Amino acid sequence: MSRHTTALRAATAVLVALGALTACDPAEPEPAKTAQAPAAAPSSEAPAQNAASAPASPTAKAGGTVGGIPASAWMAGADIPLDSAYHWPAQAGKAKPVKNGEPFAFETLCDSARSSDLAGLGTGADxxxxxxxxxxxxxxxQQTIVHFKGTSSGAVQSAGALLRALxxxxxxxxxxxxxxxxxxxxEDPAxxxxTITLKQGSGGITVHEYLTTTSTTVAELTVxxxxxxxxxxxxxxxKDDTAVLRLLGAPLCDAFKNC
Structure with a gap:
């Protein structure tokens, strides 16, 4: 087994373990009414019960604020791709606080790290x-939300710099x-x-990555x-990734009033 195989499996295991414990409007074309258009559920058949529908952690605050992020900021479970197969629960009930600078999901899977000149962005960020x-x-x-407090140009610039780096x-x-x-x-400045495919031998992993910013907030969804x-x-x-991006960004606008 190669070093990368071990590392990639370990990275995936870490992300799954976290789960066990646990822009404003991009392109405007009308999404096709396919399995995962904004107003339509995916077509995959689904069992009645699965790991995604397990009860939230006792420490989760389904209706409150976690890490400074209000429950209303999270993408709705029904809007996350493949909900018809997995019946994703409300994310607020699974949320854990993190500091800006901790890896986003794709950074763990890609073994990548942000530039050191972004180290100071954590000041004043939820x-x-x-x-x-x-x-x-x-x-x-997995969804990650980083919100830079305030409405100053500095907060907007910090969010923009983080999105560009990611x-x-x-x-x-x-x-x-x-x-x-x-x-x-x-792709757009916001x-x-x-889609990232990492192949090794006869195996590998597929990553569908979504990043958006709404003024002072950056959000990532990785499936x-x-x-x-x-x-x-x-x-x-x-079929339409811009539809997913709209559904990822809209709650941020409503929660932080920064669009």
């Missing part, structure tokens, strides 16, 4: 992270030992969507498949 698991060998969904990292994703493929599916040769029961059905 942050939280929620991981939802579809179960063993199934899709996982965008560059996504495009450069190339963990040691894997054959990477990064396909950008939607958002990015990309990634299991490592190895096993296929999850739900096939990827999203």
């Amino acid at each position: 942050g939280a992270q929620s991981l939802l698991s579809g179960g063993t060998d199934e899709w996982q969904a 965008t560059d990292e996504v495009k450069a994703c190339a963990p040691d030992g894997a054959t990477p493929s990064v396909k950008v599916t939607a 958002y990015l969507a990309a 990634y498949g299991p490592y190895g040769t096993k296929k999850p029961k739900a096939a990827w059905t999203v």
Whole structure:
């Protein structure tokens, strides 16, 4: 087993373990009424019970604020890709506080790190992270929100700098030992969507990455498949990544009034 295989499996295991414990409007074309358009649920069949619908951690605050992030800021479970298969619960009930500078999901999977000149961005920033698991060998969904307090130009610039840095990292994703493929599916100064495929031997992992900013807030949604040769029961059905970006950004506008 190569070093990268071990590292990639370990990274995935860390993200799943966290789950167990646990822009404003991009392009405006009308999303097709497919399995994962904004107003339509994915078409995948779903069992009645799964790991994603497990009760929230006793420390979670489903209706309150975690890490300075209000419950209303999270993307609704029904809006997360593949909800018809996994019935994602409310993310606020799974949220854990994080500090800006802690890895976003794709940074762990890509073995990447932000530039040291972004180290000071944590001052005055709130942050939280929620991981939802579809179960063993199934899709996982993680959202991270970092909010820079206030309405000053400095807060706006900090959010913009963070998004640009994360965008560059996504495009450069190339963990040691894997054959990477990064396909950008939607891009604008305020958002990015990309599909990252990391292959190694007969196995690998697929990562669907969404990043958006609404003035002083940055949010990431990462939906990634299991490592190895096993296929999850739900096939990827999203046809319009800008629809996912809109659903990711809209709650931020409402929660922070910064759009």
